[in-house]
Amino acid sequence: MxxxxxxxxxxxxxxxxxxxxxxxxxxxxxxxxxxxxxxxxxxxxxxxxxxxxxxxxxxxxxxxxxxxxxxxxxxxxxxxxxxxxxxxxxxxxxxxxxxxxxxxxxxxxxxxxxxxxxxxxxxxxxxxxxxxxxxxxxxxxxxxxxxxxxxxxxxxxxxxxxxxxxxxxxxxxxxxxxxxxxxxxxxxxHTLSLLSEQLKLLSPDTRPENLQFSATDIEKLDRARDIMIEQMDQPLTVTYLCAAVGLNEFKLKEGLHYRFNSTPYRMLHEIRMRKAFTLLESGCQVAQAAYQVGYKFPNNFSVAFTRFFGKPPKSVFGKRR
The missing domain is CATH 2.60.120.10 (Jelly Rolls)
Incomplete structure (x- = not known):
């Protein structure tokens, strides 16, 4: 009532x-x-x-x-x-x-x-x-x-x-x-990451016995790498890359291994670190370099850089080849 x-x-x-x-x-x-x-x-x-x-x-x-x-x-x-x-x-x-x-x-x-x-x-x-x-x-x-x-x-x-x-x-x-x-x-x-997660739940990937990569797939894999290079300062995720290039998560991961012998995380991390090295060499300050390659906190960047190159970013800052 x-x-x-x-x-x-x-x-x-x-x-x-x-x-x-x-x-x-x-x-x-x-x-x-x-x-x-x-x-x-x-x-x-x-x-x-x-x-x-x-x-x-x-x-x-x-x-x-x-x-x-x-x-x-x-x-x-x-x-x-x-x-x-x-x-x-x-x-x-x-x-x-x-x-x-x-x-x-x-x-x-x-x-x-x-x-x-x-x-x-x-x-x-x-x-x-x-x-x-x-x-x-x-x-x-x-x-x-x-x-x-x-x-x-x-x-x-x-x-x-x-x-x-x-x-x-x-x-x-x-x-x-x-x-x-x-x-x-x-x-x-963020939007495509949300979308990709939900579509994956609605349409789960099935693992094929013999995975083949067409010329179109190769172009999409190359585009995924290009997005990492162009947008390395952004909070990139695997789900976003999948949605952006039109590949499911399994095929993206297997494709990056097939074409570049790498994983999405390892490839993005390497792209960021090598770009940071170039920025530091050119005289860019550590905090500025960190921000330009997608790190909000310079301390986290310094730890990652040191692990990758075996030396801290301050040792590269301002050097010339």
């Missing part, structure tokens, strides 16, 4: 209800409900037509039911990371999806009509990745993409506790937004 009373007292927001729309300097597009309803907004960043990040924060002053209509009208996979609080979605087709803090929910749909429910005074923060069909085809193949996307109705594909790595990437994306970060490269890395 109490639950029915709360629903009857809820304030309903139609999809046509006026929302304040603005574009932030860092490229995020913000939609906000009127202030009298509380702090209720969502922000969207578009990397391309098939990859979007949406961050939402709702703290309504009253029980709130918000009507939602998908603006995409195409097959989408949605990965939702619950950052704080709980909320629910009810579809007109009878579907129901729950979102909880500390859990990752994966759904798929083509056209979703329904409503989201929020409790008065409770804060709900969520981070969503929206992935289109063509990007899924690229990463997991057309057959598996069709299986996940289904017939277009809202489907819940997974609901599991967010991993430590996933929580770290999601928190980093949220932190960058709070800091008003203008560059999107690091955001893209």
């Amino acid at each position: 109490a639950a029915l009373q709360r629903i009857s007292q809820s304030y309903r927001v139609a999809s046509t209800h006026s929302r304040l729309v603005s574009t932030e300097a860092c490229g995020w597009m913000r939609q906000q409900l009127p202030e009298e309803l509380g702090e209720c907004y969502s922000e969207r960043l578009t990397f391309d037509d098939d990859l979007l990040v949406v961050r939402s924060r709702y703290r309504p002053t009253r029980n709130l039911i918000e009507e939602t209509i998908s603006p995409h009208n195409r097959h989408m996979l949605v990965i939702t990371f619950g950052m704080q609080g709980n909320s629910g979605y009810k579809g007109t087709d009878g579907s129901a999806v729950s979102f909880r803090a500390g859990f990752t929910t994966i759904t798929s749909f083509q056209l979703s009509l329904g409503e989201r429910c929020y409790e008065a005074g409770a804060t709900v923060c969520q981070l969503r990745l929206l992935i289109g069909e063509s990007l899924l085809n690229k990463y997991i193949g057309e057959q598996r993409a069709r299986q996940l996307l289904g017939n277009g109705n809202v489907r819940q594909l997974a609901f599991q506790k967010t991993s430590a790595a996933g929580a770290s990437h999601a928190s980093a994306l949220t932190h960058q937004l709070n800091q008003g970060v203008t560059g999107t490269l690091e955001m893209h890395i």
Whole structure:
């Protein structure tokens, strides 16, 4: 009876209800409900037509039911990371999806009509990745993409506790937004790392008996090495490299061993150390060299450099050949 009373007292927001729309300097597009309803907004960043990040924060002053209509009208996979609080979605087709803090929910749909429910005074923060069909085809193949996307109705594909790595990437994306970060490269890395982890869970790799590398695979492996060189100052991960070049983790690791007799970690570490040596030789200070090759803390860099070369970075600083 109490639950029915709360629903009857809820304030309903139609999809046509006026929302304040603005574009932030860092490229995020913000939609906000009127202030009298509380702090209720969502922000969207578009990397391309098939990859979007949406961050939402709702703290309504009253029980709130918000009507939602998908603006995409195409097959989408949605990965939702619950950052704080709980909320629910009810579809007109009878579907129901729950979102909880500390859990990752994966759904798929083509056209979703329904409503989201929020409790008065409770804060709900969520981070969503929206992935289109063509990007899924690229990463997991057309057959598996069709299986996940289904017939277009809202489907819940997974609901599991967010991993430590996933929580770290999601928190980093949220932190960058709070800091008003203008560059999107690091955001893209965190986003693809999140995506790759979840796609791996949905479509686990199978180890082939005889692994072959095509000319296209070789190009992708070379591209992975180039990304390490070009972005060595960024927090690169294996999952990001896999997503960036379009190889699964097993094939990337085996391919780097096949082509370069190395592993992703060892290759990146060697690229960073040799670049750091060149920077120090040219007169770059230790802290500056550390930052340029991806180390936030100079002490950690000094330890790694000394282990790699057998001598500390200060012994190289300012030397000429």
